Every structure is written in C-alpha cells, then in structure tokens.
Amino acid sequence: MVAVEQDHKHNETGTYMALKNAMDLTKNPPRSIRVRLGGYVLLPRMLDKCRATIAGTNGEYNYACPMDEYFFDFTGVDPEKLKKQVASGKGDGDLLLWIQKNSKTPRTECEIAGWSAWLEQRAPSVVESREFYHGAHAKIAPKREDISTWFDLLDLDDYSSFGGQV
Numbered sequence: 717m718v719a720v721e722q723d724h725k726h727n728e729t730g731t732y733m734a735l736k737n738a739m740d741l742t743k744n745p746p747r748s749i750r751v752r753l754g755g756y757v758l759l760p761r762m763l764d765k766c767r768a769t770i771a772g773t774n775g776e777y778n779y780a781c782p783m784d785e786y787f788f789d790f791t792g793v794d795p796e797k798l799k800k801q802v803a804s805g806k807g808d809g810d811l812l813l814w815i816q817k818n819s820k821t822p823r824t825e826c827e828i829a830g831w832s833a834w835l836e837q838r839a840p841s842v843v844e845s846r847e848f849y850h851g852a853h854a855k856i857a858p859k860r861e862d863i864s865t866w867f868d869l870l871d872l873d874d875y876s877s878f879g880g881q882v
Contacts, residue, residue: 732805738771739764745874746777749867750836754812755828757836757867758787763811766802776877783866790831792820839865857882 739746746764753759762784768774780788780795788795793815801814816822823831840849853863856876863872876882 735771738767738773740773741765741768741777742773742775745878749870752832753808754816755825755832756787757832758783760808762787763802763808766799770803786835791815791823793818836867837865
C-alpha cells in the first residue's frame with residue numbers, strides 16, 4: 717500500500733510520468749531530427765533527450781545542445797522552463813501547446829515550415845564545422861555520397877551507433 721501511495725504522490729508532481737515516459741538513450745536513439753511536432757523539426761527529438769536527461773538515461777545525448785539552440789532561438793522559449801514542463805509529465809501535445817503559449821516570438825505556420833525546411837537542408841558553412849562534419853562523415857561512412865546535411869549526418873550517426881549497417 718505504501719508503494720502505491722508513493723507512485724500516486726509522484727504522479728501528482730508529474731515527475732513519475734516524465735520518468736516513466738523517458739526513453740533509454742543508451743539503448744536506442746531519440747526520434748529522428750526530421751520528425752516534426754507542430755511543424756517544428758527537431759522538437760520531438762529534443763523532448764526525447766530532455767525526458768531522458770531527467771531520467772538519467774540520456775547516454776551520449778545532450779538536451780539544449782547547439783542544435784537544440786536553433787529551436788530555442790527561433791521560438792524564444794527558455795530551455796530550463798521547458799525542461800520543468802517536461803518534468804511535470806506533460807505529453808508532446810501539451811508541451812506543444814505550452815510552447816505556443818510561452819514563445820517570446822510566436823510564429824505562423826508558414827514561418828515554422830520555412831524555418832524547418834531551412835534547418836533540414838542546412839549544411840556546414842564555416843571552416844571549423846566543415847572540418848568536424850567531414851571528419852565525422854569519414855569516420856562513420858566514408859563511402860556514402862548521399863550524406864550532405866547535418867540532419868543526414870545525425871540520422872546516420874544514430875543508426876550506426878546502435879548497430880545499423882552503413
């Protein structure tokens with residue numbers, strides 16, 4: 717009976733649900749960066765990483781990493797405030813509603829679609845990032861000529877990191 721009461725107590729704070737719904741990113745990658753929520757690329761992946769960070773199962777994945785910063789800059793959402801919402805146990809749909817309500821720079825569907833398309837096609841543009849990109853590409857799949865964007869590289873890295881043949 718005590719364990720049930722404790723679970724109920726955790727449920728009230730939402731932390732229990734956030735931990736229960738967290739992926740173990742040491743065993744599987746988060747959702748692809750291409751998956752969209754509310755039209756935003758990378759948002760579902762970022763939420764997976766955030767839940768796993770809260771649960772301590774994020775492995776090599778980091779919430780609020782430089783790629784996630786593109787989302788925070790575009791929406792004006794504070795990463796720590798979003799993390800608190802995730803920790804409350806909200807699902808993706810409720811988190812999207814919270815983001816829409818709390819964005820410092822509300823966006824139209826067209827703006828979101830354009831931003832997502834731009835980000836999805838983004839390739840390394842400065843020398844340092846090109847060197848990192850080409851080094852990672854050469855390490856993971858040097859013969860793959862179809863890898864040309866950051867999204868391509870992230871998907872390939874996720875796939876290969878968990879045993880996929882490249």
